[in-house]
Amino acid sequence: MIITVTLNAAIDKTLAVPNFRLGRRHRAVEQTSMAGGKGVNVARALKSLGQPVIATGVAGGPNGTRIIEQLTEEAILNDFVRIREESRMSTAVVDPTSGEQTEINERGPLVTEAELELFVDKLLYLAKGAEICVFSGSLPRGVEADVYARLVTELRKLGVTTILDSEGDAMLLGTRAEPTIVSPNELEAEELVGHEFSDDQDRLTGLHEIAELGAREVIMTRASGCLALLGETERLLYRATLDPLEPISAVGSGDAFLAGYVAARYGGKPAEECVRFGVACGAESTQHFGAGVLDPREVERLVPDVRVESLDASAAQASR
Numbered sequence: 001m002i003i004t005v006t007l008n009a010a011i012d013k014t015l016a017v018p019n020f021r022l023g024r025r026h027r028a029v030e031q032t033s034m035a036g037g038k039g040v041n042v043a044r045a046l047k048s049l050g051q052p053v054i055a056t057g058v059a060g061g062p063n064g065t066r067i068i069e070q071l072t073e074e075a076i077l078n079d080f081v082r083i084r085e086e087s088r089m090s091t092a093v094v095d096p097t098s099g100e101q102t103e104i105n106e107r108g109p110l111v112t113e114a115e116l117e118l119f120v121d122k123l124l125y126l127a128k129g130a131e132i133c134v135f136s137g138s139l140p141r142g143v144e145a146d147v148y149a150r151l152v153t154e155l156r157k158l159g160v161t162t163i164l165d166s167e168g169d170a171m172l173l174g175t176r177a178e179p180t181i182v183s184p185n186e187l188e189a190e191e192l193v194g195h196e197f198s199d200d201q202d203r204l205t206g207l208h209e210i211a212e213l214g215a216r217e218v219i220m221t222r223a224s225g226c227l228a229l230l231g232e233t234e235r236l237l238y239r240a241t242l243d244p245l246e247p248i249s250a251v252g253s254g255d256a257f258l259a260g261y262v263a264a265r266y267g268g269k270p271a272e273e274c275v276r277f278g279v280a281c282g283a284e285s286t287q288h289f290g291a292g293v294l295d296p297r298e299v300e301r302l303v304p305d306v307r308v309e310s311l312d313a314s315a316a317q318a319s320r
């Protein structure tokens with residue numbers, strides 16, 4: 001079983017508004033509303049890929065009820081702790097004329113210490129039957145920035161593979177707790193190491209710096225694919241690339257990437273195949289409006305177009 005953790009679950013509302021302008025009144029020509037938050041998106045994509053997944057986290061108020069009902073309607077197994085304050089709604093306005101996207105994320109509920117402890121109990125219980133646990137997204141108010149660090153440490157003791165995709169202090173402290181994998185996008189990776197990257201050499205050095213912080217394996221996603229430092233005994237560098245597609249909505253493509261990577265890894269595939277499948281899933285998800293939505297048949301069509309290079313091998317060849 002794979003667990004996804006979403007501490008900041010949301011109702012994700014996407015509105016298509018042509019010629020969107022500030023200070024004007026608009027009419028949406030299309031709209032969708034679905035259960036969201038990064039861990040929920042990962043769970044949706046894993047479910048589409050036929051993987052056994054359970055989504056957990058905290059949810060409250062009428063929005064929390066909708067999140068749980070929508071997951072259940074999508075037949076995504078879920079087990080959330082109910083909290084007193086209301087889960088947030090995140091609104092994205094996509095302008096089909098310019099392709100631009102504007103996002104407004106509500107502040108989100110305050111989670112009490114007692115509510116968080118209920119969640120920790122639930123997670124430790126679920127983890128007894130799990131091989132992989134994915135922690136995704138930012139933290140709600142009231143939750144200490146070291147919560148991922150604490151959970152990663154607890155789950156490692158149970159022998160669960162831990163994967164972290166967050167930002168800011170939660171990501172930094174979580175990385176120091178030595179999760180199996182961290183999976184930032186390029187910006188989050190720059191934030192993690194504290195400097196910007198100007199070329200691939202910088203990015204590769206960045207992967208090693210993140211590993212030195214504590215992560216055993218590191219994947220950095222970019223619109224063009226990913227760079228990764230993978231392997232439990234011997235760590236090797238990989239670069240996966242795919243020609244960009246014209247996106248319908250790129251929101252959640254990192255979550256779809258992670259679901260693809262996790263699905264392949266759960267299936268025991270070698271590292272190259274895991275990143276290849278992840279990149280194909282991230283790319284395919286850009287062809288759909290909702291986050292974490294993908295079509296597995298289209299993913300299979302993209303897989304052969306993803307180029308994966310093992311950089312250590314080419315560096316060794318170049319030095320010969």
Ligand SMILES: Nc1ncnc2c1ncn2[C@@H]1O[C@H](COP(=O)(O)OP(=O)(O)OP(=O)(O)O)[C@@H](O)[C@H]1O
Pocket residue numbers: 184185186221222223224225226242243244245246247250251252253254255256257278279280281282283284286
């Ligand atoms: N326009 C695109 N065409 C093809 N693939 C894309 C495109 N944009 C993103 N991807 C794929 O999606 C993956 C994740 O991309 P990116 O690093 O932009 O995610 P992210 O910023 O974490 O997104 P989010 O946090 O919204 O899920 C990449 O590995 C890439 O393969």
Ligand SMILES: [Mg+2]
Pocket residue numbers: 165184185254255
């Ligand atoms: Mg991301």
